Amino acid sequence: MTPAAPPHTYDVTAVRADFPILAREVNGKPLVYLDNAATTQRPEAVVNAIADFYRTSNSNVHRGVHRLSQEATELFEAARTTMARFLGADTHEIVFTRGTTEGINLVAAAYGRANVGAGDEIVVSRMEHHANIVPWQLLCEQTGARLRVAPITDDGALDMDALAGLIGERTKIVAVGHISNALGTINPIQEIARLAHAVGAIIVVDGAQGAPHGHVDVRALDVDFYALSGHKMYGPTGIGVVYGRKTLLDAMPPWQGGGDMIRSVTFEKTTYNDAPFRFEAGTPNIAGAIGLAAAADYLRDVGLDAIAAHEAALLEYGTAQLAKVEGLRMIGTAPHKAGVLGFVLEGIHPHDIGTILDSEGVAVRTGHHCAQPVMERFGVPATARASLGLYNTPAEIDALVAALTKVREVFA
Numbered sequence: 001m002t003p004a005a006p007p008h009t010y011d012v013t014a015v016r017a018d019f020p021i022l023a024r025e026v027n028g029k030p031l032v033y034l035d036n037a038a039t040t041q042r043p044e045a046v047v048n049a050i051a052d053f054y055r056t057s058n059s060n061v062h063r064g065v066h067r068l069s070q071e072a073t074e075l076f077e078a079a080r081t082t083m084a085r086f087l088g089a090d091t092h093e094i095v096f097t098r099g100t101t102e103g104i105n106l107v108a109a110a111y112g113r114a115n116v117g118a119g120d121e122i123v124v125s126r127m128e129h130h131a132n133i134v135p136w137q138l139l140c141e142q143t144g145a146r147l148r149v150a151p152i153t154d155d156g157a158l159d160m161d162a163l164a165g166l167i168g169e170r171t172k173i174v175a176v177g178h179i180s181n182a183l184g185t186i187n188p189i190q191e192i193a194r195l196a197h198a199v200g201a202i203i204v205v206d207g208a209q210g211a212p213h214g215h216v217d218v219r220a221l222d223v224d225f226y227a228l229s230g231h232k233m234y235g236p237t238g239i240g241v242v243y244g245r246k247t248l249l250d251a252m253p254p255w256q257g258g259g260d261m262i263r264s265v266t267f268e269k270t271t272y273n274d275a276p277f278r279f280e281a282g283t284p285n286i287a288g289a290i291g292l293a294a295a296a297d298y299l300r301d302v303g304l305d306a307i308a309a310h311e312a313a314l315l316e317y318g319t320a321q322l323a324k325v326e327g328l329r330m331i332g333t334a335p336h337k338a339g340v341l342g343f344v345l346e347g348i349h350p351h352d353i354g355t356i357l358d359s360e361g362v363a364v365r366t367g368h369h370c371a372q373p374v375m376e377r378f379g380v381p382a383t384a385r386a387s388l389g390l391y392n393t394p395a396e397i398d399a400l401v402a403a404l405t406k407v408r409e410v411f412a
C-alpha cells in the first residue's frame with residue numbers, strides 16, 4: 001500500500017477519458033462521483049471485454065467439446081491466471097465467487113466447519129463490515145466457538161495491543177479487513193498475520209477495499225485467505241475472487257454441491273473435483289470473470305503504485321478542505337488511511353446531506369455503510385461518506401466542499 005511512484009507521472013485526465021459515465025450530468029450539473037467504496041465505475045476496457053465475449057465466444061465452460069465452449073473455457077481460465085498474477089498467487093489458489101461476501105462465507109463454511117469446534121475462538125475487529133462479522137457469528141452458532149472483538153482507538157485505528165492480547169492458543173481464525181470501508185483505516189496485515197500464525201491460527205482478509213487502491217501481494221502479506229469484489233475494483237458486479245493458500249484449499253471439504261465441483265456422482269458415493277473447481281458449483285459468471293480480468297489488467301496498466309500515490313494526495317487535500325467546513329466532524333482519522341472521507345455535520349442528518357449533495361451532482365453514500373458497530377463506537381447513527389477512486393480530482397473535492405456549503409445554508 002506504500003505509494004512508490006511520484007504523483008506527477010499520473011495523467012488523471014487521460015484516466016477519466018477511459019470512463020464514459022464520468023462525462024454525464026446529474027441534475028444539470030457535471031457528475032462528481034465520490035461513492036467508489038460502494039461501487040466503482042467501469043472503464044471502456046471492461047465494458048468491451050464483456051461485450052466482446054458475448055458477441056464472439058459466449059458458451060458454457062468446462063463442459064463442451066465444441067469450439068465456442070473451448071474458447072469460453074480458455075478465456076475463463078485465462079481470467080483466473082490474470083487474477084492470480086494480480087494477487088501474487090498461483091492459478092489454482094484463485095476461487096471465483098460472487099464477491100467478497102460470498103468469499104468470506106465460503107471460507108467460514110468450508111474451512112470453518114472443518115477446523116473450528118466448541119471452545120475455539122475467532123477474532124475479528126470492531127471496524128469490520130457486516131460481511132466479515134455475520135459469517136463468523138453463524139459459524140460460532142453452528143460450532144460452539146466464541147467470537148472475540150478487537151477494539152479500535154478514538155481515531156479509528158486498530159488497537160494492536162488489545163488485538164495481540166486477544167489472540168491466543170484458542171484462536172483458530174483471525175478475520176480482518178485490509179481497509180475499513182467506513183473509516184478508511186489501513187490495517188497492518190503482515191503484523192496481524194504474524195500474530196495469528198504464531199499461535200497456529202489462520203488469517204482471513206476482507207480485501208474488498210484493499211484490492212482497488214494499491215498493490216496487493218498475498219505472499220508478501222503472508223495471508224491465508226484474501227477475498228475481493230470485482231465491482232470495487234472497476235470490474236463487474238456479481239464476480240469476485242477468494243485467494244486461498246494451496247495447502248488449505250486442497251484440504252478443505254466442498255461448500256456448495258452441484259455441477260462442475262464433482263469428479264463422479266453415484267448414489268452410493270460422490271467424489272469431488274480438485275481445488276479451486278471443488279468450490280465453484282454450477283455455471284459461473286463467465287463474462288464477469290473475463291470483465292474482472294480486464295479490470296485487473298487496466299489497473300496494472302495505469303499502475304497500482306501510481307494510483308495509490310494519486311489517491312493519497314487527494315485524501316490529504318480532501319481532509320484539509322473538509323476541515324474548513326463549519327461544524328464538520330471527520331469519523332476516521334487514523335494515521336494510516338486510504339481515500340475514505342466519512343463525516344457528520346452538526347445538527348444535519350447525513351441523509352439530508354446526501355440528498356442536497358445529489359441535487360448538486362455530487363454522489364456520496366450516507367448511512368451506516370454496513371458497519372453498524374463502527375457507528376456505535378463513534379456514537380453516530382450514520383455518516384456521509386465521500387470515497388475516492390483513481391479518476392477523482394482536486395476540483396471534485398472543491399465541488400464537494402461547495403455543495404456542503406449549500407447544505408449548511410439550507411439548514412442555517
Ligand code: C6P
Pocket residue numbers: 037038039098099100101102129131132177179180181182206208209229365369370
Ligand atoms: N461495501 C460500501 O458501500 P460485496 O457486497 O460482497 O461486494 O462487498 C461487501 C463488503 C465487504 N467488505 C467491505 C470492507 C466492504 O466495503 C464491502 C462492501 C460497500 O461500503 C457496500 S455495503
